[in-house]
Amino acid sequence: MSRLEVEVAFALPDRQRIVSLAVPEGTTARQAVALAGLEQHFPECPPATFAEADLGIFGRRLRDPAGQRLRAGDRVEVYRPLEIDPKAARAARAAREKR
Template identity: 40%
Template sequence: MAEAVQVYLCYATPVREYVRTMKVEPGTTIGQAIEQSGVLQEFPEINLSTAAVGVYAKKKTLDTVLRERDRVEIYRPLVADPKDSRRRRAAKKDAAPKA
């Protein structure tokens, strides 16, 4: 019998973070690990059909097979487009009176 694979599961909200170390069977996918972790019960706002997931900040699909020490991350949607935010800051800086 193959030895269990250790993985980490991470999810964060503005007020709380969820990090869990898990042992899963070899061949377990990201989707299966998320289901087994209990994070969906603790954070019912997570919708796996629309939420992006990844391993070490690289987007992956739910059917990606996990390897030893992978860190599975569930991403929340962005509140603001980073490019738009930067443009607004730059415009505000340009409009400020020069001293």
């Protein structure tokens, strides 16, 4: 079985990590994240951060990461949950600017 070269990326506000992997053909985005072992690089994050996170490939969110088969050269991105809703942040900024 041939192998594909892919990357898995995760970032916190203060640092990031990109893990390069050679995975078998047919590997899904979710499987690649599990194989990347990100929990070893980010022990402060609970394991669910990686197991349940939204995923994307080159900035495009995946609808079905468990079913999305990877292609050679793909970079799987693990997205962190938003800390604040963007609409709420804009409303708060607007309220501060009115003062």
